[in-house]
Amino acid sequence: METLGYLAGILTTIAFVPQVIQIYKTKSAKDISLAMFLLFTLGVTFWLVYGISANAVPVIAANAITLMLSLVILFFKYKYRKSV
């Protein structure tokens, strides 16, 4: 069942990769909600701390990478803000 946790973590983590690629290619992020990614990034940070304290390895691994990807999306949202 740990395997399912890893699979879940891999999916919800790599999910952000096509989003990062799409914004990078189109240079447009206007339909991306800034509020969504601010809340999401904060939440993922808390999931990471929760995972560490609960010693839940899939939660830790998934959220560490998701945190980096969501920070990239926030950066893109800021970088391409003129396209709003």
Added chain:
Amino acid sequence: METLGYLAGILTTIAFVPQVIQIYKTKSAKDISLAMFLLFTLGVTFWLVYGISANAVPVIAANAITLMLSLVILFFKYKYRKSV
């Protein structure tokens, strides 16, 4: 520490609400990656099953609602596909 899990879950769950509202208001979802939300929805489904099997209540609660919200975003992505 369960509290931190709930707080994390609440944040990563409500994060999708402003995204749903934004797409609903603008009728535009072209910058939203379809691949992202397909992978994400599948991943959240797996998280839900993982949470149930691990009896991790914050994981169950958060992912049940996140699943519904990500399905709404997928529906919007389909509904407003002409704005691509």
